[in-house]
Amino acid sequence: MxxxxxxxxxxEILQDIFVRSLNLDLPxxxxxxxxxxxxxxxxxxxxxxxxxxPIGDRIRQSRLQSRIFASRWMTWxxxxxxxxxxxxxxxxxxxxxxxxxxxxxxxxxxxxxMQFSIGHLTRLSYIKCRIPAKLLHGPxxxxxxxxxxxxxxxxxxxxxxxxxxxxxxxxxxxKEAILERNYEAVELFNHNRRLGKAPTIELVRFAxxxxxxxxxxxxxxxxxARSWGYxxxxxxxxDKWVEQxxxxxxxxxxxxxxxxxxxxxxxxxxxxxxxxxxxxxxELVVKHYKACRVGxxxxxxxxxx
Ligand SMILES: [Zn+2]
Numbered sequence: 001m002x003x004x005x006x007x008x009x010x011x012e013i014l015q016d017i018f019v020r021s022l023n024l025d026l027p028x029x030x031x032x033x034x035x036x037x038x039x040x041x042x043x044x045x046x047x048x049x050x051x052x053x054p055i056g057d058r059i060r061q062s063r064l065q066s067r068i069f070a071s072r073w074m075t076w077x078x079x080x081x082x083x084x085x086x087x088x089x090x091x092x093x094x095x096x097x098x099x100x101x102x103x104x105x106x107x108x109x110x111x112x113x114m115q116f117s118i119g120h121l122t123r124l125s126y127i128k129c130r131i132p133a134k135l136l137h138g139p140x141x142x143x144x145x146x147x148x149x150x151x152x153x154x155x156x157x158x159x160x161x162x163x164x165x166x167x168x169x170x171x172x173x174x175k176e177a178i179l180e181r182n183y184e185a186v187e188l189f190n191h192n193r194r195l196g197k198a199p200t201i202e203l204v205r206f207a208x209x210x211x212x213x214x215x216x217x218x219x220x221x222x223x224x225a226r227s228w229g230y231x232x233x234x235x236x237x238x239d240k241w242v243e244q245x246x247x248x249x250x251x252x253x254x255x256x257x258x259x260x261x262x263x264x265x266x267x268x269x270x271x272x273x274x275x276x277x278x279x280x281x282x283e284l285v286v287k288h289y290k291a292c293r294v295g296x297x298x299x300x301x302x303x304x305x
Contacts, residue, residue, distance in 0.1 A: 007032040019045040024067055040081070043073050047082045051127055065129035069157070074132075076147035080108050087123065093154075095123035109146060111153035128156040131194075133169050138176030140185040149188055158194050170196060178203075178211040183285065186217050190224035198228035201235050208241055213252045216285040222259060223270055223286075233263040251277055255284075 006014070007030055014036045018026050022045060027037040049055070050064045068074055083093075083106055092099035093106050093114065101120050107113045116122060135148045136159065151157050160166045174196060177185035186207075189195050199221045207218045238260065245253025258275040262268050272286040 003032060004030070006030075009036075011036045015039065015042055018042050022046055022049045024064060038073065040078075043078065044082060044085065048086065051082070051124075052086055054126075062129045065127055066132070069129060069151075070132040070134070076143045079147065079150075080106075083108075083124065093122040093124070094120055108150060111150050122154045124154045125156055128158075130160045130166075131157045133166050136166070136170045136195075137173035138180055138182075138185075140173075140177050140180050140182040145182065145184045145188065149184075152188065152192050152194060159196070174203075175206060175210075178207045178214075178217060181211070181214045181217065183214075183216050183220070187220055187287070190220055198230065199225040200230050201225070201233055201238070205235055205238055208238060208256065213241075213245075213256065215252065215255065215282065218256070219259070219270075219272070219284060219286060222263060226263065226268075226270055233260060233268075235260075251279065252282070 009017075014033065018037050019042060024046065027034040027042075046068060050061060050068060055061050055064075087093055087095050087106075088104075090097050090099070091104050092102040093104065094101075099120075101115075103114045103116075103122075106122075114122070131148070131151060135144060135151070159170050174186070174189040177189060190199055203221050204218060204225070207213065207221055211217065238256070242253050242257045242260070246257070247253075255275050255277065259270065262270050262274065272284075276284050278284075
């Protein structure tokens with residue numbers, strides 16, 4: 001089959017057309033065109049146009065931002081290239097030149113280490129669009145967890161809860177994180193309301209009965225639920241699991257019994273160390289969660305739609 005006139009254009013000219021028009025439909029117009037446009041040069045041009053500066057139409061910009069993040073080429077590695085290139089000239093993640101509180105380079109692996117404040121946020125907080133479905137489900141690789149954590153910490157992106165398919169993926173993704181015993185991913189879901197409702201005893205039950213009672217994960221779910229104000233800790237299925245575990249000399253049984261009794265006590269204190277024990281492969285890791293600032297403060301560069 002012969003190529004259409006646009007497909008037959010030399011790569012340089014086609015890329016030039018894309019960079020000038022920044023029409024995200026162009027790469028999708030045909031596989032030939034898509035291949036010719038698949039270059040860091042083109043991708044960065046699209047990011048600089050739609051993730052970097054206001055285009056004067058908030059709704060359209062938000063939609064285009066969502067499309068960019070959903071693209072296959074928007075990987076964690078590519079995002080780091082963009083976020084570095086975008087603000088390295090300024091020398092601070094806020095994008096202001098000669099910033100007195102300069103934060104540079106961005107701490108991609110540990111965004112919570114960057115000290116944002118109300119008047120000093122990363123300029124990425126301007127990005128307000130949908131978290132792509134590809135970052136909401138397992139397998140929870142280190143790369144995926146880091147990418148999701150960075151977006152939750154530095155942008156104003158949210159899950160599209162109105163989309164039933166995305167909703168299902170996110171809810172399932174949380175369970176997959178528990179089943180994969182990926183503490184970092186579970187922690188993200190537990191503590192960020194943009195990724196779903198606060199945990200309740202239902203999630204504790206799932207983590208114990210289906211997830212094999214990884215104590216670090218179960219503890220984090222309990223502590224998080226408690227900190228979000230959850231108080232209804234009675235559950236027959238959990239009590240039954242505890243009894244059986246104790247009868248089978250599984251130390252998790254006694255530990256969980258104590259945690260549940262602590263939570264059920266009026267105004268109960270959940271002790272990180274009470275009843276703890278250490279067996280190879282069954283260690284309790286308790287982290288004190290540090291919230292991401294962008295999730296709590298209205299961003300300076302917020303685009304509302
Ligand atoms: Zn700054």
